[in-house]
Amino acid sequence: MPDVTIEIDGKAVSVPEGATILAACRAAGIDTPTLCYLENLTPVNVCRVCVVELEGSRTLVPSCSRQAESGMKVKTDSARVRTSRTMVLEFLASSVDVSLADDLQRQMRRYGAQPGRYGPPAPPPKADQRDASVAGHHDPPSGDAAHTVAQPVKRDNELYVRDYTKCILCYKCVEACGSDAQNTFAIAVAGRGFDARISTEHAVPLPDSACVYCGNCIGVCPTGALMFVTEHDRRAQGTWDPSRQNKGETICPYCGVGCNLEVSTQDGEIVKVMSPLESGVTNGHLCIKGRFGWQFVGKRR
Amino acid sequence: MAVGGDQARAQRHRLLPALHGLSDRIGWISPGALNYVCERLRVPPADAYGVASFYALFSTTPRAPQILHVCDDIACRLAGAEELCAQLEQKLGPPHEPLPQQQSACWTRSPCLGMCDRAPAALFIAADPGGSPRGEPLGEVDRPRLEQALLSEDRPPAQPARATVAGTQRTLLRRIGKIDPESIGDYRKAGGFTALRRAIEIGPAGIIHEVDVAKLTGRGGAAFPTARKWEAVAREPARPHYLICNADESEPGTFKDRVIMEEDPFAVIEAMTIAAIAGGCERGYLYVRGEYPLASSRLQKAIDEARAAGMLGDGICGSPLRFDIEMRRGAGAYICGEETALFNSIEGLRGEPRNKPPFPVRKGLFGKPTIVNNVETLANVIEIVAKGGEAFASVGTPGSTGTKLFCLCGHIARPGLYEVPLGTMLAELLALAGGVRGGKRLQAVLLGGAAGSFLTPAEIGVPLSFEGARAIGATLGSGVVMVLDETADLGGILVRIAAFFRDESCGQCVPCRVGTVRQEELLHRLRRGRPLGSATQERDLLAQIGQVMRDASICGLGQTASSAIESALSKFEVFNRA
Structure with a gap:
């Protein structure tokens, strides 16, 4: 394929035709934050943290989905870009629990984000209140505290928990559950505006939904909102310790597909199973057996 | 015969009409009904729920089949909608809940219903199991009239009122009111x-x-x-x-x-x-x-x-x-x-x-x-x-040809729809509509709607053309000319505009989803005189919230969600008055 050349921060960068501005930035070694972007999913360009300034464009453009076109002039570190990125990070950190989102935290330090300047977090609402919110209506705020998405953890099955207090609404889980990987469509975005949320139909528990427990949503979640029960419980007990964990790569023995597995063990127990994004077999996705079917290991007598 | 593949997927575009069908009959989208629609149209239930819960006119929880939407948006607010809603709450109970007097009815607040020429306005919708729902717009309402609409059983449907139309040139409006619209x-x-x-x-x-x-x-x-x-x-x-x-x-x-x-x-x-x-x-x-x-x-x-x-x-x-x-x-x-x-x-x-x-x-x-x-x-x-x-x-200005419709509302003597050649001075248009109601002093004009901007009395010499508006940093937008007299609570209007964008943001992109919330919170702090830090810090923060929404939002909603608010704060002493 022919190359196109664009100018990024004054330097010429060549990428194959059809590549995005983000790909060009990465080829040029420019650290560009992303949250909703993932190599194995269709770009939804909703988080807007990857925006760059494109000459001739009235607004900033999302680098993750904008194709590089010959002659484009792009700035990745202008005052406008820095302001927008900082504000997006602050908006998220002031409304969502981002304590487990390592990359987001790193970018916050880089941009000097101060989520505290919107006021202290508002007290969490009653259980199920977010699921019951009505589109187009909300109670007027006092302004003294910053509204958040805080809500109780959803634990309705034995395999994984959904802690939507940590959800930045990046749409990745919806994409992985839908046509980008699993084609199960058990979850979608429901509601509107700040009350938009990931939900099953009528917010039914997962066992009553179409969920097949492939766990591909966990694999793509950037903030730890979706988590193996094994990890969630260990974290709650204070016994989750990555320094004591071993990661082993293997091939799933269940069927003939031969999915690559990355198995994390701690204290002789399998605590988490992922698949590398770059695996040509899985693209990072697994099924219920490869993801969760390991309880028998170690219980053999 | 069951359909599959592409043919089945092609049914998805019938989802919104199907949801209307449910709401028209029973007043809400029940789980059983949603599942049935999903089966017929081959749409995943979670997806359909995501769509149903997106729209304000649909309810995904049980709701009374008769509902009164009472507009509390800016034009109606200028006509006392806030007081009206407070009265309703006292007499009829909280919004969305069945009325103590009649379990089959409820009321709720609504954003602009497009009847600003007859503010305050309301819309009564009654679901009908037979599939003939009744939708009745009500203009110039007061509490007794709304109670009657909600509580009386047999009531002749109100005759639709005809709009006041006027202007210096009748091209688009030449047939309005002169022909039978159904013939x-x-x-x-x-x-x-x-x-x-x-x-x-x-x-x-x-x-x-x-x-x-x-x-x-x-x-x-x-x-x-x-x-x-x-x-x-x-x-x-x-x-x-x-x-x-x-x-x-x-x-x-x-x-x-x-x-x-x-x-x-x-x-x-x-x-x-x-x-x-x-x-x-x-x-x-x-x-x-x-x-x-x-x-x-x-x-x-x-x-x-x-x-x-x-x-x-x-x-x-x-x-x-x-x-x-x-x-x-x-x-x-x-x-x-x-x-x-x-x-x-x-x-x-x-x-x-x-x-x-x-x-x-x-x-x-x-x-x-x-x-x-x-x-x-x-x-x-x-x-x-x-x-x-x-x-x-040949009509209008070289840069803005033809006539334009302007929606005059708020504190104006003769609210209504006015058609004038583009380039007409705002002051002329206001005079045409009889000027500020009751001979009061003009405080401000909101030009272009919630996504437009506020003008001062000194700016009403602006020619209403695209380039004329642009020259003073304004926009004609959708042709809104909302007049605020000296008694209007501009701070209250700004807070309502902020609430509007918070309610209407789709929630997809972060700048708009969270920015509209932070903007509303900040305005409430300014209004109550309780800034975080100094008032100057709050103004800086508001400007930054506006900038990220303008620069990084996906669409025009987020990009203009701060424009009217920022224009008011830059031109008026909104929150500094005693």
């Missing part, structure tokens, strides 16, 4: 369909040429040259081409398209047909906002009559051309007036805007080349084709 014969007698005949004669290139000479630009707010849009679609090799009439008028303070649709529905159909011929479109959608029951029923009748008279369908007007129109009702979402959100809404998806490029002229509805025009823009086309582009361009 195709009346429309013909008043010169209807002559433009369509001429359009068929001169063909697509001829139509586009006239519109180009007329220098017609979009009246929905963006002022994009109409001929360029049409030509771009006409050139696209991909088929089919679609034409959409955007009648999802929801900008607070706006009611111009409603008046045209209610009083001159055949004009909308004729204009759509001409645009369709120009763009080579065989299929048209007319997307009317859900809060306009009278407009949608009259348009549906007009479509049916026009089809029966051979003006729609195969061989329109005796020519070999084919074009037909399907009406779609919105369901309470301002964002669906954004063209790409409108596509998604028609396709049965959530009304979330798409990233551009690609632009609608290349990839629009169902991924095909699509023309989207606002009702008022299309209405101009009839005149252009009938009288020629040059005659049209």
Whole structure:
């Protein structure tokens, strides 16, 4: 394929035709934050943290989905870009629990984000209140505290928990559950505006939904909102310790597909199973057996 | 026989009409009913729930079948809507809950209902298991009248009130109030369909040429040259081409398209047909906002009559051309007036805007080349084709040709819909409508709606043209001219505008989803005199919130969500008064 050349921060960068501005930035070694972007999913360009300034464009453009076109002039570190990125990070950190989102935290330090300047977090609402919110209506705020998405953890099955207090609404889980990987469509975005949320139909528990427990949503979640029960419980007990964990790569023995597995063990127990994004077999996705079917290991007598 | 694959997936675009069907019959979207719809249309239930819960007119929890939507938006607020809602709450209990007096009814607050000329306004909707729901717009309401609407059983439906229309030139409004809107014969007698005949004669290139000479630009707010849009679609090799009439008028303070649709529905159909011929479109959608029951029923009748008279369908007007129109009702979402959100809404998806490029002229509805025009823009086309582009361009200013509809509301002596040549001075328009009501002093004018900006009394010399507004950093927007007299609580209006954008943000992108919340919180702090840090720090923060929304939001909603608020704070001492 022919190359196109664009100018990024004054330097010429060549990428194959059809590549995005983000790909060009990465080829040029420019650290560009992303949250909703993932190599194995269709770009939804909703988080807007990857925006760059494109000459001739009235607004900033999302680098993750904008194709590089010959002659484009792009700035990745202008005052406008820095302001927008900082504000997006602050908006998220002031409304969502981002304590487990390592990359987001790193970018916050880089941009000097101060989520505290919107006021202290508002007290969490009653259980199920977010699921019951009505589109187009909300109670007027006092302004003294910053509204958040805080809500109780959803634990309705034995395999994984959904802690939507940590959800930045990046749409990745919806994409992985839908046509980008699993084609199960058990979850979608429901509601509107700040009350938009990931939900099953009528917010039914997962066992009553179409969920097949492939766990591909966990694999793509950037903030730890979706988590193996094994990890969630260990974290709650204070016994989750990555320094004591071993990661082993293997091939799933269940069927003939031969999915690559990355198995994390701690204290002789399998605590988490992922698949590398770059695996040509899985693209990072697994099924219920490869993801969760390991309880028998170690219980053999 | 069960359908599968592509054929089954193609049913998704029926989702919104199906949800309307449920809501029209039982007043809410029950789990069982939603599952049935999902099975029939082959839509995943989680997806359908995501769509149902997106729209404000639908309820996904049990709700009384009769509901009264009481507008508490800015124009009605100036007419005492806040006090009215407080009275209702006292007498009828909290919003959404069944009334203690009558379990089958409830009330709720609503954003602008497009009846600002008769503020305060309300909309009564009664579901009917037989499938004939009643939708009744109520203007100039007070508590006793609303209670009567909710509580009395047999009550003759109110006669729809006719809008006040006036102005210095009646082109778009020439038939309003003079013909029976339900009679195709009346429309013909008043010169209807002559433009369509001429359009068929001169063909697509001829139509586009006239519109180009007329220098017609979009009246929905963006002022994009109409001929360029049409030509771009006409050139696209991909088929089919679609034409959409955007009648999802929801900008607070706006009611111009409603008046045209209610009083001159055949004009909308004729204009759509001409645009369709120009763009080579065989299929048209007319997307009317859900809060306009009278407009949608009259348009549906007009479509049916026009089809029966051979003006729609195969061989329109005796020519070999084919074009037909399907009406779609919105369901309470301002964002669906954004063209790409409108596509998604028609396709049965959530009304979330798409990233551009690609632009609608290349990839629009169902991924095909699509023309989207606002009702008022299309209405101009009839005149252009009938009288020629040059005659049209002789009205207005060189940069802004033709006439424009302005929605005068708020503290004005004679609220109503006014048509004047573009370039008319705002002060003249205000004088035409009798000036500030009750001889009070003018405080401010909101020009262009919630996404527009506030003007000071010193600025009312501005010529109402696209370039004239731009020169003072304003926009004509959707033609809102909302007058605030010296007694108006500007701070309260700003807080309501902030709440509006927080409610209407689709929630897709972070700058708008969280920015509209932070903006509203900050305004409440300023209003209550309890800033975090100093007031200057708060102003800086507000400016930064505005900047990220303007720079990084996906669509125009987020990009303009701070414009009216920022304009008011820069020009008026809003929160510093005792």
